[in-house]
Amino acid sequence: MAKMSGSQALVEALKRQNVEVIFGIVGGAIIPVHDVLRDSGIRHILTRHEQCAAHAADGYARASGRPGVCMATSGPGATNLVTGIANAYLDSSPVVAFTGQVNTFSANSSYMIGRDAFQEADIIGITTPITKYNCQVKKASEIPKTVKLAFHLATTGRPGPALIDLPKNVQTEIDEMKFSGNVKVRGYKPKTEPHPIQVKKAVKLLLEAKRPIVLAGGGVIISNASPELLELAELLMMPVATTFMGKGCFPENHPLSLGDVGMHGTLVANKLMLEADVLLAVGTRFSDRTTGTLDEFCPDAKIIHVDIDAAEIGKNVKVDVPIVADAKETLRVIRQLLVHQLKQRENSPWFSRVKEFNEQFQSEMNSGDCDLKPPLLIKELRKILPENAILTTEVGQNQMWAALHFETRKPRTFISSGGLGTMGFGFPAALGAKVACPGCAVVDIAGDGSFRMTEQELACSVMEKIPVTVIVLNNSMLGMVAQWQRLFYDRRYSAVKLGSVPDFVKLAEAYGAEGVRVGSLKEFSEAMKKSLKSEVTTVIDVPISPEENVFPMIPAGKGLNNVISG
Amino acid sequence: MSKEQNHIISAIVEHKPGVLYMVSNMFRRRGFNIESISVGPTEQSDLARMTITVKGDERTVEQVVKQLNKLIDVIKVSRLHPASIVTRELALIKVRALDTKVRSDVINYADIFRARVVDVSSESLMVEITGTSDKIDAFLDLMKPFGVKEVARTGITALSRGVKSVKIE
Numbered sequence: 001m002a003k004m005s006g007s008q009a010l011v012e013a014l015k016r017q018n019v020e021v022i023f024g025i026v027g028g029a030i031i032p033v034h035d036v037l038r039d040s041g042i043r044h045i046l047t048r049h050e051q052c053a054a055h056a057a058d059g060y061a062r063a064s065g066r067p068g069v070c071m072a073t074s075g076p077g078a079t080n081l082v083t084g085i086a087n088a089y090l091d092s093s094p095v096v097a098f099t100g101q102v103n104t105f106s107a108n109s110s111y112m113i114g115r116d117a118f119q120e121a122d123i124i125g126i127t128t129p130i131t132k133y134n135c136q137v138k139k140a141s142e143i144p145k146t147v148k149l150a151f152h153l154a155t156t157g158r159p160g161p162a163l164i165d166l167p168k169n170v171q172t173e174i175d176e177m178k179f180s181g182n183v184k185v186r187g188y189k190p191k192t193e194p195h196p197i198q199v200k201k202a203v204k205l206l207l208e209a210k211r212p213i214v215l216a217g218g219g220v221i222i223s224n225a226s227p228e229l230l231e232l233a234e235l236l237m238m239p240v241a242t243t244f245m246g247k248g249c250f251p252e253n254h255p256l257s258l259g260d261v262g263m264h265g266t267l268v269a270n271k272l273m274l275e276a277d278v279l280l281a282v283g284t285r286f287s288d289r290t291t292g293t294l295d296e297f298c299p300d301a302k303i304i305h306v307d308i309d310a311a312e313i314g315k316n317v318k319v320d321v322p323i324v325a326d327a328k329e330t331l332r333v334i335r336q337l338l339v340h341q342l343k344q345r346e347n348s349p350w351f352s353r354v355k356e357f358n359e360q361f362q363s364e365m366n367s368g369d370c371d372l373k374p375p376l377l378i379k380e381l382r383k384i385l386p387e388n389a390i391l392t393t394e395v396g397q398n399q400m401w402a403a404l405h406f407e408t409r410k411p412r413t414f415i416s417s418g419g420l421g422t423m424g425f426g427f428p429a430a431l432g433a434k435v436a437c438p439g440c441a442v443v444d445i446a447g448d449g450s451f452r453m454t455e456q457e458l459a460c461s462v463m464e465k466i467p468v469t470v471i472v473l474n475n476s477m478l479g480m481v482a483q484w485q486r487l488f489y490d491r492r493y494s495a496v497k498l499g500s501v502p503d504f505v506k507l508a509e510a511y512g513a514e515g516v517r518v519g520s521l522k523e524f525s526e527a528m529k530k531s532l533k534s535e536v537t538t539v540i541d542v543p544i545s546p547e548e549n550v551f552p553m554i555p556a557g558k559g560l561n562n563v564i565s566g
Numbered sequence: 567m568s569k570e571q572n573h574i575i576s577a578i579v580e581h582k583p584g585v586l587y588m589v590s591n592m593f594r595r596r597g598f599n600i601e602s603i604s605v606g607p608t609e610q611s612d613l614a615r616m617t618i619t620v621k622g623d624e625r626t627v628e629q630v631v632k633q634l635n636k637l638i639d640v641i642k643v644s645r646l647h648p649a650s651i652v653t654r655e656l657a658l659i660k661v662r663a664l665d666t667k668v669r670s671d672v673i674n675y676a677d678i679f680r681a682r683v684v685d686v687s688s689e690s691l692m693v694e695i696t697g698t699s700d701k702i703d704a705f706l707d708l709m710k711p712f713g714v715k716e717v718a719r720t721g722i723t724a725l726s727r728g729v730k731s732v733k734i735e
Contacts, residue, residue, distance in 0.1 A: 128588055129595050133638050153638060186734060187580065187641040311632035314625070 001176045006140030006166070007036040009177045010098070013147035014042060016179060019069050021045060021060065021435055023053040027073020029100030029119060032171035045435065045464050048456040050077050052428035054084020055454070057095045059429030062415045063390055064436035065224065067094040067155050074100040075119030078165075079126065083422060085161045086130040090419025091245060092222060094159040096150050099123050103169040104138060113167065123165050132160030140173035149183045157190030158309040159222060190308060194325035194333055201321045202280070202304045203337045209278035211350045212238045215261065215290075218245030218418070219283015219307060221411045225328035226250065229282070232335045237345040238280075239354045241269040243290045245418040246283070248408040255355060262290040263554050264400040268357040270552070270560045275353075276301045283307060283327045286316040287419070288556075296559025306330045372521060374398075374473050374544060378405040380521055381443065381471070384528050389441040390415060390433045394426040394450030396480035398473045400550040402445040424453030430468040431461055441469070441532050448474040449498055458511035461537040469531040470539045475546040476500050483549050487564070508539035517541040572601055573620050573627045574653065574724050577634055578642040578734055581607060581614040585639045589616060592637060598622065598630050602655075602721030613641070613734060617723045642732050646724050653724040656696045658684070659706065662713030663691045672712060679705045690715060 004012070010033055014022075021043045026034045037044055047053040050072040057068030072081050078099040088095040102120045106112040113120065124136050133153040137146050143166075150162035206212055220229055226249050233240050233256050240250040241258040250257055259266035261273055273279075279301040284290065291297040294317060304321040305313050313322040323330055345351075378401055385391075387409050393399040393416040408414040415433060417425040430444040444451075451472050461468060475482075478496040485493050508515030513536050518524040524542060531538035551566035579585050586605060593600050601619040608615045620630050627645070634643045646653075663669045672691050676683055681695035695705050699722060706714065 124584065125587070128584075128591055185638060188638050309636065311629070311636045313632075315629060315632075 001178055003174060004177055005032070005036070005174050006137075006143050006171045007032040009140060009143040010147065010166070010171070011036045011040045011042065012177070012179065013144045014069070015040070017067070017147065017151045019067075022069045022071050023047055023056040023060070023432065024071030025050050025053060025073070025077060027077045027100060027119070029074035029102060029168050030071065030077070030098075030166070030171070032168065033071070033098070033100070033166070045431075045460065045466075047428065047460050049454065050080035051084050051424070052431075052454050052457050052460070054081045054095060054097060055087065055422070055425050055428035056432035056435070057097075058084060058088045058091075058093045058425075059392060059415055059432030060436040061088075061093050061095055061432075062429070063412055063433035065412065066436070067096050067151055068432060069096050069098070071098040072100070073119065074102055074123075075121045077119075078123040079121050082126060082130070083420075085127055085163065087417055087420040087422045087425060088161040089130045089132070091417065092159050092218060093161065094154040095161040096154050097161060097163040099163065099165050100171070101136065101165045101167040104167045105169065123163065127163050130161070131163050134163040134165070136165040136167070137170050138167075139175070140170050141175040141177060143170075144177055144179045145181075145183060149185065152183050153185070153188065157188070158219075191310075191324050192308070192326040192329055194306070194323045194330040198321055198323045199330070199333055199337065202323065203334055203341070205278050205302050205304060205321065206236060206238075206280065206334070206338065207341060211276050212236060212278040212280065213258075213273060213276040213301075214238055214240040215243065215273075215279055215281040215284055216240055216246040216249050217243040217282065217284025219327045220246055220249040221283075223283065223308075223327040224411070225282070225331050226411045228328055228331035228335065230254075232331050232338070235335060235338060235342075235345070237348055237351045239272065239351075241265070241273060243284045243287070244403060244416070247403060247416075248411045248414040251409045252407045253409060255358070256351075258354070258358070260403055261560070263292070263556070264404060264550055264552070265554075266361060266404065267552050267563060267565065268354075268361045270554065270563055272354065272357060273298055273560055279303045281305045282331065285309075285312045291317065292554050292559045292562070293557055296561060372519070372524070372542060372544060374401040374548065375405045376521060377471075377473075377524055377542065378402055378445070380525055381528060382407050384525060384532075385441055385443065389413065389443065390430075390437060392416065392426040392430040392433060392442065392444045394444070394446045395421045395423045396447050396450060396478070397475075397483065397548070397550050398445050398447040398450065398479075400480070401473070404550070406445075423450040427451060427454050427468075427470060428457050430470070431457060431466045434466050434468050443469045443471060446470050446472045447479055448472055448476060448504070449478045451504075452498070455507065458508060458513050458537060458539070462512040465535070467535055467537050469528065470537065471528075472504050472539060472541050473544050474504065474541055475544050475548060477546045479546070479548070480550070482546065486547075486549070488555065504539050504541040508537075512536065514538040515541065517543070519543070570621055570623050573622065574646040574648070574651065574722060575618045575620060575627075575631060575634070576644050576646055576724060577616045577618065577640050578608065578732055579614050579616055580639040580641065581612050582639070585614070586616075588637055588639060589634070592633055593630075596629070596633060598626065602719075604721040604723045606723070610734065617721070619722050641734055644726075644732065646726060650728070651724050651726050653698055653722050654696055655699050655702055655720055655722050656694070657702045657706075657717060657719040659693045659695065659709060659714060660716040661691050661693065661709050662689065662715055664689055668712055672709070675705070675708050681705065
């Protein structure tokens, strides 16, 4: 037991969670915490908007697998975090957020909770539907336990964001603090071991399958199950399609890789999914962007669904074999049982078909004339970047080009806002990823519309010395919406023309970053290579045609067989 | 689609502020309909029991149970099967009763239903009735011709029959 203030207890509790970095912005109701942070040895990275603090913490978490921490003051500071928290919630990312709050009581003034005090917002009420756990601490002595609980809940089971709201008087209150002891949550017992009977059923289906496919989602990355997935797929010669969130969990240069499935999935993945007789879905929630209309999704397949969140099973898709458990453990157990029952498969009619499709698809994707087409640029980028480089994306056409054409080979090297689709995510997430993995090159594939939403973090990247590369695929348009208006609204453009301001080269320079505009693939290649050696962030402005579409595409509400290929 | 009907779900939750908000917010957000909800303390002071009546098909109710289980402060969720439970609801009903003929009719009906008159004024009677929802509906139908001025119903509360009980450490 030690006597200390709530703020000191918070910082001590964070150190005990091995927190090294906090992304945030200070403000009136969180000054006592920052007063202690100043000499704590924990690095505080001052973002220029709280939303970016949350996204950076999210990028940090996804790149490293460790929880990311962000902090903001009460009221607008806290509400500015909301988009970032919702983003982390939908993509199951372990972000722990701390917010200042007005006093729980106030002897001489009305600056207290419930009286609409200055910069008061009900952040607990606001974030309840977008956090896995949130809590307003009422007494300083509860801080150690609450912090431990928040990190435990954020990182175990299906991960997700947690938020702790800290009234200012609780930050300054001095009390005896107890840091030892385990947290016990009686309403929370994530099940990690798969049920043996269900596993047997899954093994039987897989043994009998003629055309099995794996659908691997973000859960495979979260549970670090890539090695197990690779072993199982190779044992059965079973092709692997990934969801958008699963991109990177299986090496995309592997002969069994089909790439992403869904609205902007690869032709081969979307076609072969329809032919599957057994689908092994792991760590995916069958989002509408993955499945298309459910009536036409894998019509002939028996579905095995592995997920650690029981509520995901049967939510969207009817399942034949439900397995509520950790992905890594389940894949390991399934393989173990299979190894004894069959020899390593070398070839099969199904694999020949996969191979044939993959080759045909590759040649189609490689055709193209103009020099600075986004797909070619992204393929060129792959050649330049080392395998461990991390790619983040914004949201829209840039994101879908990146997903389709960037051959991702390792988990945690493709980071994108999948569930919420948050424009402006990629750049702050890139900063977070770079902080987590300073030895890796980090590149944000951006569009001009998305980058404009969080470009102010150039200041953070320069001042905090976090060099990344931002590639702005600049069509002076909100390109994906423009594409929809072209295809489905008779070219009636509405509210999508952004114009040619700002000049991104000058903008970068104004922040002390490097800016360069490129007009050919060769120039891009040179600029990109140079940026990898630069000590400051580089913005590469790539003017592209506003008429460019992302293909293939399945229109919203259609089935996987309704591919438009351009 | 299987057909929609009422299902009774019993949830043991942490007895602390914000839990009712968390639960009702989950129902709102996911578009589940609460027909009724009753909340009260249990034999353990740190636990509360929520009895929730949900209208929906089998698949919806399965999702409701899973989504409830997912909430950290919800400790135990059970679906109560109509054949093996006792359900009760309480209603207070204020009936217009201007003359003695009506008053004695209302009192007679109340006796038959084992309800009690709990308040009398010059123009009305208030009746307290406890029982299954069907019984209360039937009594209300009988009162309608007299003129029902106000009704307050608690919603269903329920427990399983027999020796089985839910124990939470």
